[in-house]
Amino acid sequence: MAAFADFWATYSTLVYSVGIHALLALSLWLTLSCGLLSLANAAFMGIGAYTAALLTLNLHWPFPAALLGGAVAPAVVALIIGAPTLRLSGVYLAMATLAFGEVTRILILNLQITGGPEGLNGIPLLTTGWHIVVILAVAGYGLARIRRSRLGRAFEAIREDEVAARLMGINVESHKLAAFTLGAVLAGVAGALNAHFTFFISPREYGFENAVDILTMTILGGTTSLIGPVLGATILTLLPELMRFLHAYRLAVNGLILVVVVLFLPTGLWDARRFRQLLKNRRARKGGQP
Amino acid sequence: MNRVSKHFSLALAGLLAVTAVAGDLKIGVAEALTGGAAQYGVPIRNGFQLAADEINAKGGVNGNKLVLVIEDEQGKKEEAINVFKKLIFQDKVLMIFGPTLSNSMFAAGPVANAAKVVAFGTSNTANGITEVGPYVFRNSVMESDVLPVTVSTAVKHYKIKKVAVIYGNDDAFTKSGYDVFKKVLEDQKIPVTTTETYVKGDVDFKAQLTKIKATNPDAIICSGLAEEAANIIVQARGLGLKAPFIGGNGFNSPKMFEVSKTAGEGTFVGSPWANTNPNAANQHFVAAYKAKYGSDPNQFAAQAYDAMTIAAAALKTVKITGNLPADRQALQEALPKVSITGATGPFKFRQAAPKDGKPSGYDADQKPFIYVIRDGKFVLFTGK
Numbered sequence: 001m002a003a004f005a006d007f008w009a010t011y012s013t014l015v016y017s018v019g020i021h022a023l024l025a026l027s028l029w030l031t032l033s034c035g036l037l038s039l040a041n042a043a044f045m046g047i048g049a050y051t052a053a054l055l056t057l058n059l060h061w062p063f064p065a066a067l068l069g070g071a072v073a074p075a076v077v078a079l080i081i082g083a084p085t086l087r088l089s090g091v092y093l094a095m096a097t098l099a100f101g102e103v104t105r106i107l108i109l110n111l112q113i114t115g116g117p118e119g120l121n122g123i124p125l126l127t128t129g130w131h132i133v134v135i136l137a138v139a140g141y142g143l144a145r146i147r148r149s150r151l152g153r154a155f156e157a158i159r160e161d162e163v164a165a166r167l168m169g170i171n172v173e174s175h176k177l178a179a180f181t182l183g184a185v186l187a188g189v190a191g192a193l194n195a196h197f198t199f200f201i202s203p204r205e206y207g208f209e210n211a212v213d214i215l216t217m218t219i220l221g222g223t224t225s226l227i228g229p230v231l232g233a234t235i236l237t238l239l240p241e242l243m244r245f246l247h248a249y250r251l252a253v254n255g256l257i258l259v260v261v262v263l264f265l266p267t268g269l270w271d272a273r274r275f276r277q278l279l280k281n282r283r284a285r286k287g288g289q290p
Numbered sequence: 291m292n293r294v295s296k297h298f299s300l301a302l303a304g305l306l307a308v309t310a311v312a313g314d315l316k317i318g319v320a321e322a323l324t325g326g327a328a329q330y331g332v333p334i335r336n337g338f339q340l341a342a343d344e345i346n347a348k349g350g351v352n353g354n355k356l357v358l359v360i361e362d363e364q365g366k367k368e369e370a371i372n373v374f375k376k377l378i379f380q381d382k383v384l385m386i387f388g389p390t391l392s393n394s395m396f397a398a399g400p401v402a403n404a405a406k407v408v409a410f411g412t413s414n415t416a417n418g419i420t421e422v423g424p425y426v427f428r429n430s431v432m433e434s435d436v437l438p439v440t441v442s443t444a445v446k447h448y449k450i451k452k453v454a455v456i457y458g459n460d461d462a463f464t465k466s467g468y469d470v471f472k473k474v475l476e477d478q479k480i481p482v483t484t485t486e487t488y489v490k491g492d493v494d495f496k497a498q499l500t501k502i503k504a505t506n507p508d509a510i511i512c513s514g515l516a517e518e519a520a521n522i523i524v525q526a527r528g529l530g531l532k533a534p535f536i537g538g539n540g541f542n543s544p545k546m547f548e549v550s551k552t553a554g555e556g557t558f559v560g561s562p563w564a565n566t567n568p569n570a571a572n573q574h575f576v577a578a579y580k581a582k583y584g585s586d587p588n589q590f591a592a593q594a595y596d597a598m599t600i601a602a603a604a605l606k607t608v609k610i611t612g613n614l615p616a617d618r619q620a621l622q623e624a625l626p627k628v629s630i631t632g633a634t635g636p637f638k639f640r641q642a643a644p645k646d647g648k649p650s651g652y653d654a655d656q657k658p659f660i661y662v663i664r665d666g667k668f669v670l671f672t673g674k
Contacts, residue, residue, distance in 0.1 A: 006379050006380070009375065009378075009379040010375045010376050010378075010379040010380050011372075011375070012375075013368065013371045013372055013375060014372055017368055106460075109459075109460050110459070116459075116465055117459070117460050117461055117462045117465045118416065118462045118465060118466055119393060119396070119462070121396035121418060122396075122418075122421075122422075125400070198367050198368060198371060198397050199396060199397050199399075199400045200367055200393060200396035200397040202393055202462065205367070241372060244361070244362075244376075248323070248324065248362075251324055
């Protein structure tokens with residue numbers, strides 16, 4: 001038991017980070033599932049984090065209420081900016097959402113209430129493991145249900161062929177907006193949870209670098225199922241820590257592993273179809289032997 | 291335990307007693323050794339290493355060797371928390387030096403404070419760091435202690451009536467420096483002709499400087515890091531701006547002269563340290579650092595070097611019992627009583643004002659030196 005207590009005392013923040021990154025990867029998976037390549041999720045995370053942190057710091061709201069605030073604020077912003085920008089597609093959408101992310105970062109940087117470049121410090125420690133587990137489970141279950149619902153099928157149809165989906169009678173604009181906004185909600189909640197166990201937030205945590213990190217986790221894990229993003233987030237969070245013994249070389253090895261994965265597994269680590277294929281091959285081979 | 295192994299362990303203990311009298315003193319070092327903040331973290335690590343090696347060469351602290359457990363925190367807040375927890379709960383260190391950036395200290399400081407382990411920052415200058423709690427220490431001098439002296443000295447020397455201000459507004463360090471400058475100028479009733487801003491990575495400052503030139507200030511106050519500051523000075527001279535500069539802590543780097551050459555003549559800088567400080571401890575430090583690492587030390591290395599000396603002085607008064615929580619607590623109680631003369635001159639701690647009724651940590655109580663740039667060098671300003 002003592003060994004576990006020591007382990008938990010050392011690595012609880014790391015485990016929390018895995019959960020937060022999994023939520024972020026899932027939020028991007030949702031927007032990708034509708035064929036939207038968005039780089040705005042880091043900004044939504046920031047909006048959620050700042051909203052929740054300001055609510056607990058200045059107004060002393062209870063944590064669940066602050067979390068709700070951290071979910072609603074990015075949703076409202078997503079609805080407002082989503083309407084015009086979601087007319088774009090492909091790289092053009094990526095560029096527009098990237099610009100939105102930069103605007104958000106610079107806005108936070110120059111506002112008085114957000115503490116500018118010095119950020120907000122002294123945020124109370126309110127996030128516990130249970131919060132993250134429950135929210136991650138609810139998000140995972142919800143997304144799994146959405147995937148198999150009319151809404152999820154519509155997302156998939158839009159991703160595969162927008163024109164065909166439109167001809168089928170799917171309202172493409174409102175479906176895209178729904179995916180974008182739900183993604184923003186997930187990212188905002190992740191940001192709010194993160195702010196309440198790291199004591200401190202500053203604008204540079206929600207910039208371009210973070211947006212790319214989220215994208216990397218999702219793509220590395222694979223976007224064909226919900227397990228992929230969670231797996232990608234887990235690996236990318238744990239890998240640098242596991243390789244701490246390599247000291248100066250660990251970031252280089254980290255990068256090398258990513259390159260190898262992308263080269264040899266272009267659909268991501270978790271691809272249900274590939275696994276089925278492997279199983280079938282093995283069975284066929286077994287059956288073929290005398 | 292049977293007799294044979296008892297004899298054996300006694301013999302072993304006797305053998306150990308020859309090599310090391312008691313246990314080693316484990317000290318954690320959490321600094322940014324990779325990433326953007328590594329330019330500060332690496333000299334800091336070198337400063338610690340140099341000081342620890344020198345102390346160990348002289349027989350350690352009360353016969354105990356200092357053992358540094360060095361970890362990279364990458365200048366990121368999550369990493370800083372992870373490293374702090376690893377050092378506290380896995381490596382079981384007595385105290386931790388670091389992290390490099392103020393932001394990381396805001397995130398990791400509460401972790402150390404809750405675990406009742408000293409977190410000793412050597413490069414964190416932001417306001418409010420030590421409000422985290424009584425286990426947070428720093429020997430880095432806050433801008434609010436340095437800049438009033440810099441400004442008043444420069445104002446007296448140049449008979450300044452009005453100043454222009456330029457600062458980087460997207461960086462925590464330069465922005466907080468600006469906030470202090472602003473307050474100092476208000477306190478000393480010096481009118482500001484114009485306030486201009488830039489962002490990190492800018493290379494062309496002519497638009498801002500042209501505006502400043504039009505307001506004809508007696509001096510230009512600049513809160514920026516050395517790279518940008520050097521460019522600003524060179525471009526100001528190019529535009530025919532002759533007014534002297536007054537700089538913040540960011541000016542205090544050899545990088546200033548790589549770009550600005552002699553354009554920075556007459557610039558006033560306040561700093562807790564400069565390599566030309568003639569005090570004996572500093573002369574020894576500068577020579578020893580150069581001999582070991584083959585490069586000139588900077589302010590961050592000097593402060594790290596002094597911090598290790600401070601910690602060793604505190605450890606000297608602590609009786610190590612082997613009971614980790616008690617030893618950590620004893621160290622926390624011993625540190626505030628230390629006063630030394632190191633590479634940065636005479637040093638002692640000062641408890642920060644309590645916040646919300648909770649006790650605060652300890653800031654540096656140190657008098658800054660005022661330097662003026664002459665012939666492409668920092669020269670201690672003596673009033674002439």
